[in-house]
Amino acid sequence: MNYRHAFHAGNAADVMKHAVLAWVLDRLRTKDAPFFVLDTHAGIGRYDLDDQAATRTGEALRGIRRVLADGGADRLPEAAKPYLDLLNRLNDGVSPIRTYPGSPLITRMMMREQDRLLLAELHAEDVQTLRNLFRGDAQVAVHHMDGWLSLKAHLPPKERRGLVIIDPPFEAPDEYERMVAALALAHRRWATGQYLLWYPVKDRAAVWKLHQMLEDTGIPKMLAAELCWSDDDQSGRLNGSGLILVNPPWKTQEALSELLPALGTALAAGNGPTGCRWIRDESGKTA
Template sequence: MNYRHAYHAGNFADVVKHAALALVIEHLRKKDTPFSVIDTHAGTGCYDLLGTEAGKTGEYQDGIARLLDGPALPALFDGYLSAVRAVNPDWPRLRFYPGSPRIARSLLRPGDRLALVELHPEDARALKREFAGDGQVGVHAGDAYTALKALLPPKERRGLVLIDPPFEVTDEFQRIARGLGQALRRWPTGIYGIWYPIKAPEPVERFLGEIATFGRPCFTVELFRTPPDDPSRLNGSGLLLINPPWKLDESLDGLLPVLADRLDASGPSGVRWLVADK
C-alpha cells in the first residue's frame, strides 16, 4: 500500500484521524503547563485538493467534502474544522486541506512546541517552507524512529507523539512496534497516537495484540467505510492511542457516530480498550 499523503489528502481516513487528533490536543490544552507535539511522518503540511496528486484520486470528495455537506457539526469538531477553515481563504469553498502539522499548529498555545519529522527530501523541503520563521515549530529531515531517539523525552515532559507512516513496506507494523518499544523506554508517560490502515483484519489484530503486551493503557478508534471483507481495498481507518488523556474515550465515543453517518460508513466503528492475552 502507498499512503503518500498528497494522493489521499482529505479522504475518509484523514478525516477520522485528524478529527481525533484535534480532540487529543484539545485535551492537552486543559492543563496550563506547556506541551509538545511530535509528528514523525509529517508530509508537507498542507495540500491542494485540486493539485496533481489529490486531484488525480479525488478521494477528498468522499472524505472532507462529504463531512462538510450537511447541517452544522457538533462542538466536538470545532478544533478540527477551524484548522480546515484557516487554510481555505475562500471558505466555504474547499480548495486546500491541512495535514496533521497544520492541524496541530492551529491548536498550540504560546509556549507549546511542535516538532515535525519527514524522510522524503522533497516533502521535507516543502515542510520547511510551510513553517519558515515559526519559532514554535522545528522541522527535522530524516527517519522517524531515529529522530525519536533524539527528540524524546521533550523538555516539557508532557505531550503527544503522532506516528502516521505511509505503509509502503510490508513490515511497517513490525517497525512501528519496535519504534514504540524504544520510545516508551525513553518517555513512558507520553501520549502516543498511531494511525493504521485496515484492509484485512488479521495483521491489525496481531499488531494490536503485541502493543497490548507493553502494559500501557491504550485503546483503538476505528471506523470502517466498508466491511472488512475485501483485503485489496482500504476498508477502514484506525488510530491507536497509548496513555490517552482522561475521558478522551468519551469524547471519541461522541465523535464516531457523527463521522460514520456523514461518511456513509457501512462497517463497524467504535472505541475499544486493549487488554493483553493472559
C-alpha cells in the same frame, strides 16, 4: 519512498485521524504548562484539494468535502468542533474548502506561544516544502531524517507534557512490527507522553495481530479506535482507518464513541465496524 499523500489528502482516513488529533490537542491546551509534539512522518503539512494530484483520485470529494456539504458540520458532535474550527479558519469560511491541513499544520494552528513542535520527514522534496511552510517559525523545527529514528533522537523532551504522532506510509511489509517496536522504545524513554498511532484497516487478521503485539508490550492506557466504511473481510483494499491512543485524555472513549459513528454517517461510510475499545486499561488489564 513512493508514497505521496497529496493524492489522498482530505480522504475518509484523514477525516477520522485528524478529527481525533484536533480533539487530543485541544485537551492538551486545557492546562497552562507547555507541551511538545513530535510528528515522525510529517509529510508536507498543507494540501491543495483543487490540485491535480487531489482531483485525480477524488478522495477528498468522498472525504472532507462530503462531510462539510449541505451544512454537514452542524450535524457533528461537540468533539468535532476543534477540527471543524481550524478548517474554517484555514479556508476563511469559504465553501467548499480548498486548503487541507496535514498533521503538522493542525498541530501548529492549535499550539500556544509556550508550545513546541518537531517534525521529521525523510522525503527530500517534502522536507523542503515543510521547511518553506514553517520558515522563520521559532516554535517549529523540521528535521530531514527517518521518523523511526526520531523517536530515539528526540525523546524524552524537556517538556513534561506532549504528544507523539506516528503516521507511517505503510509501504514496508513489516511496518506493523516496526510500529510496535518504536512505540515500546518511545514509551520506555517517555512513559508520561501521549501517543497517537495511525494504521490502515485492510486485513482484519493483520489488525488483530497488531493489537496482540501491542497488548504484549504491557503498556497501560492503550485505546484502539476505528472507523470502517467497508466489511473488513475485503482484504487488499483500505476498508477503514484505525488509531491507537496511549495515555489518552480523560473521557476520550466517551468522546470517540459519539464522534466516530457521527463521522461515519457524514461520510456515508457504510456498515463497517466502528468504535473503540481498550487494548490495556489504566490498570494494565486487557479488554
